[in-house]
Amino acid sequence: MADLLTAARMRAIENAAIKAGSVTGAQLMESAGECVLAAILARWPGMAAAPHRALVLCGPGNNGGDGFVVARLLRGRGWTVALFLAGDADRLPPDARANHDRWDGAVTPYEDTAFAREAGPLGPQDLILDALFGTGLTRPVDGFEAFRAAAQRGGGRPKVVAVDVPSGLCSDSGRVLHREGAPAEPPVRADLTVSFHAEKQGHRLADGPDACGAIQVAPIGLPPRADIAAEDSPVTLNERPEAFDKGEGAHKYAHGHAIVLSGPPGTGGAARLAARGALRIGAGLVSVCCEDAAVPEHAARLDAVMIKRANGADGLARLLEDSRLNALCLGPGLGQGARDLVPVALKAGRATVLDADALTAFAGDPGALFGLLHENAVLTPHAGEFGRVFPDIAERLAATPDHGPAFSKIDAVREAAKHAGCTILLKGPDTVIAAPDGRCTVNSAHYDRAAPWLATAGTGDVLAGFVTGLLAQGMEAFDAARIAAWLHVEAARRFGPGLISEDLPEALPACLRDLAAAP
Numbered sequence: 001m002a003d004l005l006t007a008a009r010m011r012a013i014e015n016a017a018i019k020a021g022s023v024t025g026a027q028l029m030e031s032a033g034e035c036v037l038a039a040i041l042a043r044w045p046g047m048a049a050a051p052h053r054a055l056v057l058c059g060p061g062n063n064g065g066d067g068f069v070v071a072r073l074l075r076g077r078g079w080t081v082a083l084f085l086a087g088d089a090d091r092l093p094p095d096a097r098a099n100h101d102r103w104d105g106a107v108t109p110y111e112d113t114a115f116a117r118e119a120g121p122l123g124p125q126d127l128i129l130d131a132l133f134g135t136g137l138t139r140p141v142d143g144f145e146a147f148r149a150a151a152q153r154g155g156g157r158p159k160v161v162a163v164d165v166p167s168g169l170c171s172d173s174g175r176v177l178h179r180e181g182a183p184a185e186p187p188v189r190a191d192l193t194v195s196f197h198a199e200k201q202g203h204r205l206a207d208g209p210d211a212c213g214a215i216q217v218a219p220i221g222l223p224p225r226a227d228i229a230a231e232d233s234p235v236t237l238n239e240r241p242e243a244f245d246k247g248e249g250a251h252k253y254a255h256g257h258a259i260v261l262s263g264p265p266g267t268g269g270a271a272r273l274a275a276r277g278a279l280r281i282g283a284g285l286v287s288v289c290c291e292d293a294a295v296p297e298h299a300a301r302l303d304a305v306m307i308k309r310a311n312g313a314d315g316l317a318r319l320l321e322d323s324r325l326n327a328l329c330l331g332p333g334l335g336q337g338a339r340d341l342v343p344v345a346l347k348a349g350r351a352t353v354l355d356a357d358a359l360t361a362f363a364g365d366p367g368a369l370f371g372l373l374h375e376n377a378v379l380t381p382h383a384g385e386f387g388r389v390f391p392d393i394a395e396r397l398a399a400t401p402d403h404g405p406a407f408s409k410i411d412a413v414r415e416a417a418k419h420a421g422c423t424i425l426l427k428g429p430d431t432v433i434a435a436p437d438g439r440c441t442v443n444s445a446h447y448d449r450a451a452p453w454l455a456t457a458g459t460g461d462v463l464a465g466f467v468t469g470l471l472a473q474g475m476e477a478f479d480a481a482r483i484a485a486w487l488h489v490e491a492a493r494r495f496g497p498g499l500i501s502e503d504l505p506e507a508l509p510a511c512l513r514d515l516a517a518a519p
């Protein structure tokens, strides 16, 4: 799995390599500039075929230094380059200053009118390079109105390429740094962002993907995995998982018996969706468990999924005396009964997914839940449910990010997992999954894995079922959550436009087949 870095970790990696003598800062900067140029030419062959015009905006730090390198290289290819510097040349850090000195064109101090004048005639074959701020951004970017205007998406504009990070975006959180009351609009909407060594967390979170446009990571001569002590385990991008096997010849009970609890009559659809998901992902048996009154409704709709009866908390406790029932899912369509049923389920010590109503039931008294949770539990909230269970953490995440590094969705979920003592999966296009031991991964439905069709009712219920089905097969909680989340997006992408939640379990077999076939 590829790591997603914070700015601090990236700096530590660079410093360690420089200290070890394997590379110099100047070499890294040259290499960064070369990589940006190569990425541009590879993406737009017209720009490789003939020189065009470029407008390069350099900032006061090393991101600006990269800009000077790209400007020089473009000029060397015959391009007409106008370079603007925001900041004082005498205060550039040493490597950036050296590249400033190597630039033999004009350096125009940034000013809106002059920038707008240069940007006006640029066409789609031309380029604006954003080398204003990178991982060193610490406060909101003020001004730069002409640059902002030129770097918003619209017909016929030049290509906009961001060096490392679109300026104004916090590279740890993917949030736009801004003052209270000011708009949180990304200042730059790039067509391409070229980053170095490894992706930064912000490329995958919050506003990051929209601002980046597309992301390309270039190696710049740093060792593949830094030989430095990590404060905690690195955050990874949740990539294609290893295949998991059903194992030939095993009895169906060897793959577990998952139970999905359902609520009163008329609200059983969500539980059935979860149950179908659990069955398709490979649980040996799956039962919907409901009160007597809801049996006819489920019986009319279920075949491979079985039905078990349990009335209220006592009924559930009696049912769970059967030790073969090894994974539970509570929440989808569970309704008011959730508050009484969740403690019984958690006390039974089974692998347990809590979603939707099972989380909302503890709004106002989340402390009552924390005493019961265990390491085989997985909470799968969306943002609203997360706020009900972790109001303090959600409040920090909702606060205006007016300085960097801003509190991120990764920070929030890690803290929540540690506090709750179980795996947390916080949903969204940028789903973050964390375990109490510090493991954390981002399941990113962005770029070449965009899956906007998941934004439809009931897909979260199916996800809860996927996790439950993997738990039933004996998978550890964090692994079950990350593999389920990956397959969820994979199934959605495979089905594509027109997807409704019922399609997800049916799209799964092809995904599992591919997983088993791939090396």
Ligand SMILES: NC(=O)C1=CN([C@@H]2O[C@H](COP(=O)(O)OP(=O)(O)OC[C@H]3O[C@@H](n4cnc5c(N)ncnc54)[C@H](O)[C@@H]3O)[C@@H](O)[C@H]2O)[C@@H](O)CC1
Residues within 6 Å of the ligand: 014, 025, 028, 029, 032, 059, 060, 061, 062, 063, 064, 065, 066, 093, 132, 133, 134, 135, 136, 137, 138, 139, 140, 141, 142, 163, 164, 165, 196, 220
């Ligand atoms: N350090 C290295 O060895 C390498 C760094 N590289 C580049 O260096 C960048 C990081 O450089 P820096 O750490 O110098 O940081 P940046 O260049 O991102 O920006 C830091 C500068 O901007 C100022 N600043 C921050 N927020 C501001 C705001 N809102 N308004 C005005 N000024 C603001 C800071 O005071 C500082 O002077 C990376 O993103 C990458 O592009 C690459 O050259 C690869 C190698």
Ligand SMILES: Nc1ncnc2c1ncn2[C@@H]1O[C@H](COP(=O)(O)OP(=O)(O)O)[C@@H](O)[C@H]1O
Residues within 6 Å of the ligand: 356, 382, 427, 428, 429, 431, 445, 450, 451, 452, 453, 454, 455, 456, 457, 458, 459, 460, 461, 462, 463, 488
């Ligand atoms: N734009 C999007 N791109 C990718 N995935 C998304 C998007 N919007 C929502 N999702 C995913 O869809 C699911 C929605 O779940 P949830 O909010 O619980 O809805 P429901 O309760 O209707 O099932 C989550 O897995 C979430 O990560």
Ligand SMILES: [K+]
Residues within 6 Å of the ligand: 063, 130, 131, 132, 133, 134, 162, 163, 164, 165, 166, 167
């Ligand atoms: K930038």
